[in-house]
Each structure stands twice: as C-alpha cells, then as structure tokens.
Amino acid sequence: MIEQVGRAAAEAIKAAGRFGQFVADMARALPDVAVWGRLTLVQMRRVGVDSLPVALFIAAFTGVVLALQASYTFTGTVPLYFVGTLVGKTMMLELGPVLVSLALAGRVGASMAAELGTMKVTEQVDALETLAYDPQSFLVLPRVIAGTAMFPVIVALAVLTGIVTGWLASLALLDLSTQEFLKGLKLFYRFKDTWFGLFKSATFGGTIALVGCIVGLGTRGGAEGVGRSTTRAVVYAAVLLLVLDAFWALVLLR
C-alpha cells in the first residue's frame, strides 16, 4: 500500500516535472516569431472559423432550453422577465464558456493530439528537428496561441447566439415581450459577467491546445498509440477544464 502510494507520488512528481519542462521549452521558443507567427494564423483559422458551426449550434439550442426551463421554474412565483436574467447570466458566466469549450475539447484537442501523434510516430517531428526547426515553435506555440486567442471569440459569438435564441424562444413560446426580456437581461448585468466568461474561455482554449500538444507529442506505438492519445487528450482537457472553471469561480467571483 505504502509502496503503491510512493510510486504514484513519484510518477506525479515526474509528470509535473515533464509539464514544467514542456512549458519552459515553449517559453524558450517565443523569440522564434518568424516561425510561429505565420503558422499561428493558419491555426487561428482552423481553431476559430472551423469550430464556429459546432459552437453556434450548441449555443442556439442551449439558449432555447434555458428560456423554457427558466419559465418552467419561475411559473407563478417569479416575474417572467427574469427569464432574460437567467438566460443572459447563465450563458455569459457558465454555459457559454464551459459547454462550448467542452464540446471543442473533443474537436480541437482531439484533432491536435491526433495530428501531432501521427507526426510523432511517423518521425515527422524528428524530421522537423533535423531540418533545424524547434517543434515548440513550429507545432506547439501556434496551436496554444491560437487556442487562447480564438476561444474567447468563439464563446462571445456563442453567448450572443444563445441569448438571441433565448429571446426568440421567449417571444414565440412564453408570451414574453422584447422589452420584458431586455429588462431581465439588463437587471443584474455587470461588465464583469462579460470579461469573466471571455477570460476563462481564453484559459480553457489555451489549456485544451496545450493538453492536445503535450499528449500528441508524447505518443508512442503507431496507430493504436495515436488512438490512445486522442482519447487521453479529450479526457484530460475536460477534467482540467472543469477544475479550472471551479478555480476561476473561487478566485474571481467571491
């Protein structure tokens, strides 16, 4: 028992050390702007534009469901214009960033882990090094920067979509007027609602990309290894994302 705990602790320390080394290597590659600058634009398009349909689809239905659930919960006790409050607050503070990021952990994180994992097992990463490129500046930095920069943009559009669909559902299904919905929406609004959601989206995006890169570049063992890395990247990213979510709530909302 003690031996098992000791071994697990040693492994955890090693993993933390590897993570620290990876981040240090990433920071060391920052001056190599000539390489990562151009590639970051490509990744921003991939992470941002290509993820939009999924994000907006999720947000659109979430907005409708939120409006209907709020109305169901408030019936007879709370004025119906609070539907606008609940839709706005929930989309901005929690469901927009978290739901969209969880969905994109599957799309973005898995695709990065699979791509880098395949490059690793087919020696493309080694080839890069022999061509005098640092994999950190060629592969990792563009993805992490793109994830960090594009997630707030995607989430902002998703939040907007969710609020619009929530408003449309309120008009069509709840006999709520636009004025009432807007009154609710503005009622407890604070600017912090916006930046908090977008800030944590940026940390989610960076985390998902970082996990995809670390797991992808650590791939071993051919196609099976790539499959394992893909699954692992999604699971790790999802877990970390929820932990980060709680962490930011604790640090910034208290």
Add this chain to the structure above:
Amino acid sequence: MIRFQDVHKAFGDRAVLTGFTLDVADGETVVIIGYSGTGKSVALKHVVGLLLPDAGDVIVDDHAVSTLDRTALTALRRDIGFVFQFAALFDSMTVFENVALGLRRRDLSDDTIAERVRDALALVDLTGTDDRLPAELSGGMRKRVGIARAIALAPRYILYDEPTTGLDPVTAAVIDQLMVRTQERLGVTGIVVTHDMRSAYTVGDRVAMLYEGRVRQVGTVAEIQETQDPVVRQFIEGRPA
C-alpha cells in the same frame, strides 16, 4: 569526421547500445548492418542529437553532440541531412514545400530556394512532381523526395536510415544508385543503416556490423564478404540460426 565513442544507450531495462565505437572519415560512406532491433537507427539518431547517450558520446567535427546547447545543436544539424526510414514527409505539404522547408531556415531568397529545390528534385529524377502531395507518391518516390530534402541543404554529412527497406528490388537499386551518385557529385560523408546486403555492398566504402550493442566487425566490402566470423557470415549469407 563522425566518431561514435563507446556509446551506451538503454530504454528502460533493455540495453540497446553497449559500447558502440566507430569512426567515419570525411568523404567515405560507412554502412551499418545488423539484425532488426539491434540499435542501428538508435545509433544514427545520436549523431543529430535526437537521442542522447547514457554514456559515451558522438563526436561530429570535434563537437561532442550531447554537450551542445540548443543553438549549437541547431547549427550542427544544418550540416547534416537525415533520410528517414519511411521518408517522414510532411503530409500536408507538397513535394516542393517538403524539400524547401529546411532551406527556409536559411537566409535565402525565394528564387534561390526554388532553384535549389528544382536541382535537388532533378538529382533524384523527380522533376515535375513539385505540386504533388506525399499521399500521391509511391514508396520509392517518397524515399527519393526524402533524399532530395536532405541534399537540398547541401549538407556535409548524410545519414540514411533503412533507405531501401520495403522497396521492390528494382526501386531499391535505383535508390542505391542515387546514394552513390549523391556521394560522388557532392562529396558528402555518409552513414547508411540497412540490413539489405546488396545495398550495403553497392554504396559502402566500409561496412560495420552492429551486434549485441557494439561493433562486431568493421572492414571494407571485400573484407566483410570474406569474413570468417560466424556471426557476420551467417548474417551476410542470410542463413537461419
């Protein structure tokens, strides 16, 4: 000159190199032969610092590879072309982009890069394939693009990892001719890792057999062909144990 000095390397409990020592003089091509999984590719990757030895070192031009910092290692790698076993071409890039990638790390104009890519592709008889993706090429063509990518850099050393593995005999002979032609025209120093004896005899000035982590025998092609060492004989004749 490349010198493997008493290189030891283990992966977990499995010792792969246990005192590998070999000198490769400037201008010569040395072929490292040996059974699959004996550490030939592992030895080769030590030359460019893709792997670091547990003990011993590889000395390239008086530089101990394992002691070089990132900048010095990058500078060293500019002098070395590496041809990977399965070519390791970048899937998402065209043939042109693959060959040009290493050149883009140097202060060269786009015109110069294009010219050197065209020259390298011509040397491997792949003129006109610039816009094709690696997935559209045969195995032999991919290997030739891998060689073009290495020679486009005008390196002083070229390392070939199993260049003819998985190819039909005719295509393998084409690759052998290509390696000989590259050595003759560019005067580069080469190390070729292979278990294809026909290839070893064609391209090698000297042949070294790696066995149980160290060099079992090293000599000219004629010396290896006439060896009385039972382990080397069995390997070069392809006799089952």
